[in-house]
Amino acid sequence: MWLLDCCVKGFLILVTLQIINIAQATNIPSQVVELNDKFLQVKNDGLWFVDFYAPWCIHCKRLTPIWEHVGHALADCQSLVRVAKLDCTRYTNIASALNIRGYPTIIFFRNGKEIVYEGERKKESIIDFAVKAAGPVVGVIENVQQLSQMRRNLKEPFFVYVEGNQDAQFPELFDNYNNVAEMLFSSTRFYRAKRDMFPKAVSIPEIPSVVVFKDSEYLIYKRERGSLSDWIYSERWSLIPLVASTNVMEVGRMRMLVLAVINMVERRNGTTQVGKFFSLVTNAAHMVRKDSYLSNIFQFGWLDGNEIANNVVLGTVNQPGLLVFNVTSYEYYSSSDAVSVMTEKSIISFLERIAAGDEPPLGGRSLSLRIKRLCFELSTNIAEMFRAQPLLTLCLLGVPLSFLSLITYCICSTDFSVDRDEIYPDEDDDSFISDDENHRKEE
Numbered sequence: 486m487w488l489l490d491c492c493v494k495g496f497l498i499l500v501t502l503q504i505i506n507i508a509q510a511t512n513i514p515s516q517v518v519e520l521n522d523k524f525l526q527v528k529n530d531g532l533w534f535v536d537f538y539a540p541w542c543i544h545c546k547r548l549t550p551i552w553e554h555v556g557h558a559l560a561d562c563q564s565l566v567r568v569a570k571l572d573c574t575r576y577t578n579i580a581s582a583l584n585i586r587g588y589p590t591i592i593f594f595r596n597g598k599e600i601v602y603e604g605e606r607k608k609e610s611i612i613d614f615a616v617k618a619a620g621p622v623v624g625v626i627e628n629v630q631q632l633s634q635m636r637r638n639l640k641e642p643f644f645v646y647v648e649g650n651q652d653a654q655f656p657e658l659f660d661n662y663n664n665v666a667e668m669l670f671s672s673t674r675f676y677r678a679k680r681d682m683f684p685k686a687v688s689i690p691e692i693p694s695v696v697v698f699k700d701s702e703y704l705i706y707k708r709e710r711g712s713l714s715d716w717i718y719s720e721r722w723s724l725i726p727l728v729a730s731t732n733v734m735e736v737g738r739m740r741m742l743v744l745a746v747i748n749m750v751e752r753r754n755g756t757t758q759v760g761k762f763f764s765l766v767t768n769a770a771h772m773v774r775k776d777s778y779l780s781n782i783f784q785f786g787w788l789d790g791n792e793i794a795n796n797v798v799l800g801t802v803n804q805p806g807l808l809v810f811n812v813t814s815y816e817y818y819s820s821s822d823a824v825s826v827m828t829e830k831s832i833i834s835f836l837e838r839i840a841a842g843d844e845p846p847l848g849g850r851s852l853s854l855r856i857k858r859l860c861f862e863l864s865t866n867i868a869e870m871f872r873a874q875p876l877l878t879l880c881l882l883g884v885p886l887s888f889l890s891l892i893t894y895c896i897c898s899t900d901f902s903v904d905r906d907e908i909y910p911d912e913d914d915d916s917f918i919s920d921d922e923n924h925r926k927e928e
Contacts, residue, residue, distance in 0.1 A: 516556035518569035522576045529597035532619050534559075536570040537580065542588040547606070554608045559615060566593075566619050593618045593671065600671050604731050618671040623663060626678035633684070635698075642699030642721055643674035647683070649692035658693050661713045673721050700724045715739065719781075725770050728786035730793060737812035740784040743770075743836065746806040749789045762805035762824055763787065769832040779833070782840050783809075797848065799861045807832070809839060815854075816846035 520535065527533075536552050538545035556568035573580035573588065583592070583599075591602040593615065600618055604610045626632050626645065635643065646662050659677075666675035680692055687703055689696065695706040695713065697720045706716050719739040728736050728744060736742060745766040751759035770785035788794060794802035797810055797817050807827070809818040820827070820835050838844040848854065870878040 515553060516560040516568060517553055518567060520569050520571040520576075520579075522579060524569075524571060524576075524579055525582060528594050531596065532566045533594035534566050534568045534615050534618075535592055535594065537573050537583070537585045537588065537590040537592065538570060539574050539588040540572065541574075544606075545589045548589050551606065551608050551611070555611050555615070558608070558612050564615070564619060566615050568615075595619070604672075605729055614671060617674065620670070622666050622670045622675065624674070624676045626676050626682050629682055629684060632678065632682055636701075639674070639698075640723075641674070642697055642723055643676060644717060644721075645696045645698070646675075646677040647680055647689055647692055647694045647696060648677055649680050658695070658713065662695060665714045665717050669717070669721065673717075697721075719784075722784060722786075724774065725767055725785040725787055728788055728793070733793060734812055736784060736786055737810065740782055741839070742810045742812065743773075743783050743785045743832075744794065744808045744810060745785070745787040746791050746794045746802050746804050746808060747787055747789070748804060752787070758824070759805050762827075765827060765829060766807070766832070769829045772829055772833055773836065776833075779836055779840060783836055795865070796858070796862060799848075799854075799857060809836070811846070814846075815848055815850050817848045818844050818846060 517536075524535075534555075536545075536548065538548070552568070552570065559566050559568055571579060573585055579585075591611070593600040593602060595618060602611065602614055604614055623646070626635070632645075644662075644666075646659060648659070662675070669675075680689065683689065687696070689705060695717075697704050697706075697717075699720070700723055704720060706713060710716060722736055725745070726736065728742065733742070743766075745763055747759045747763050751757045752763050754760040755764060766785065766787070773779045773783055773785070791802045791804055791806070794806065794808050797808065797815070798819070802808060803824075805824055807820055807824070811817070818835075818839050820832075822831055822835070835844070867878070867882070870881075
């Protein structure tokens, strides 16, 4: 019996040690630096990617594991970017000095220059932003193979300044190109290369010039079409990019948005209604790109879900659906054709009517619509809070409403009428006695 007890105890000790070893093996050290109030002294040195958070913030807690993955991913690729985080409730002086107004706020510090990250809170998007922000403002293409590899691998558009011995004829072209690159380098890739780096299939009529490669095609900037900055802002998007709340204003900055309201899961499935509709809209986008008139007016895109579309129309947009949206005026256009009968030609015809002014716009920025939009967004947010956290939302809204109802009831039920006898009882008695004495004297 004693021997059996010893064996059992020994086995339990071995199991415990094994569990401890496994726990230690899975306890991966963090690659995220916890900053303190000394950060202002070093923020201008090198590259910093900082998450400014508050411990009580729900969105900050959701970002925490993603931020850890970002730190490990950048460390694995031996990036010079130092990923860090700072508790703004503890170091309020830092938050005040950097004008931090909301949580979480993500800022990339590039040798003192602050670049606020406003993209999606996804690991891939954040890492892509960090890589671009850490790279050179204008990269250099050194050989033909590098350019060919970039065209195969890069899914996003990139710009190339084609330089040559005649650059002295247009010195302002590169200056303008470099100025735009300094504003957009954290979201768009910019390069420069000699004419010899381009294959013969890429025809460049004059040098220097600016070329954009996107969607297996290339476009050349023509000076008669306007300023270089406007052209770059217009051509920095692919044929039909994903439009989210973080980039909708930028994508629609130069053109009206033609938005396919679908969902990401069924987008690539050509057998579903959503997949067929997305293929239809993509074909229409190709047709619009070939039209020099319509391509200057419309930019296609797709929405993952109908949340943005619902906020635009102040209602419910079915999936799949089509919506043309002007982000400047907040006006929108909705086709009367059902999705099941839409064709590429019907979409093009719809866009031509919009361009000609024959299609009446809806929505806008009038005072009544702003109030209606505010009420719609408020009700939508409250409904979303109830779906996500019903008990917490009930406490947050129920307790203040209960106190307000109690105060209102007390105010309305209180009797504020006053009896004069309760205020001046003695005065009335004295007046009565005085009148009685005067009456006796008169007798």
